[in-house]
Amino acid sequence: MNEPALVALRGASFAYEDGPAVLSGLDFEVREGRALALLGRNGSGKTTLMRLLSGGLRPQAGGLAVEGEPVRYDRAGLTRLRTTVQLVVQDPDDQLFAASVAQDVSFGPLNLGLPDAEVRSRVAGALAALDITALADRPTHLLSYGQRKRAAIAGAVAMRPRVLILDEPTAGLDPDGQERLLATLDGLREAGTTVVMATHDVDLALRWSDDAALLTPDGVHTGPAPSMLSRTDLLRQAGLRLPWGVAAARLLRAQGALAATAEGPRTAEELAAMATASGRPDVGTAPAGP
DSSP, X not given: OOOOOSEEEEEEEEEOTTSOEXXXXXXXXXXXXXXXXXXXXXXXXXXXXXXXXXXXXXOSEEEEEETTEEOOOSHHHHHHHHTTEXXXXXXXXXXXXXXXXXXXXXXXXXXXXXXXXXXXXXXXXXXXXXXXXXXXXXXGGGXXXXXXXXXXXXXXXXXXXXXXXXXXXXXXXXXXXXXXHHXXXXXXXXXXXXXXXXXXXXXXXXXXXXXXXXXXXXXXXXXXXXXXXXXXXXXXXXXXXXXXXXXXXXXXXXXXSSXXXXXOOSSHHHHHHHHHHHTOTTTTOOOOOO
């Protein structure tokens, strides 16, 4: 028998006051150990879905379950949920409020009523995981944007969640900042945290995720990232373009440079490595201009 999903919405519906249904009869699962990218056009319901998963909103129909057990929306039930699932919003300034980084990161563990020694240990571990230990005493208003992103994620990590949900975590970061954050997320995944990332970046989703969930007008479609992000019909419905890596793989197969069953490149670096391994320097080389 299959293990129940770590977190699952079943038949979930939600509408804001005086508005149409944002989500209706939605079934959605987060499987432990699977990096999941959540994609869809603006207004498709991504933010609502993330808030339903983390307990910030309550389904008006259907329900939320953790490991098959329905979530109760009383104090004890929500505390249990928030020690399982943490959401980090897109703008860190919506999440940071304390005078210093360490004080901000300690807020969640203190609210759990943990002993001081445990709080200090969690704060130190979260700061180390996000590579911002040196910023512990820095006022949050003096941080760079990338540092504020990391501090906001550290506050969620200090809660020791099993599922970490990130809304557009790489938005606003320069390429180096994006790479450093992705390396940090890889470290969290290796330590056992299941990561869900909402993004509009299909290339990032192809490169980073195990599974992709596409929110379309007729519901959510979830499956292995390479196959889901090759579905031009679903991508069109979700207001997304074809990922670069998928287009490159199709071209390589058409030229006989990639076997039909072989996995295509997810990054330019993988394409260059394939060219080197195949002894075909033309693979991955851009055509000359007119």
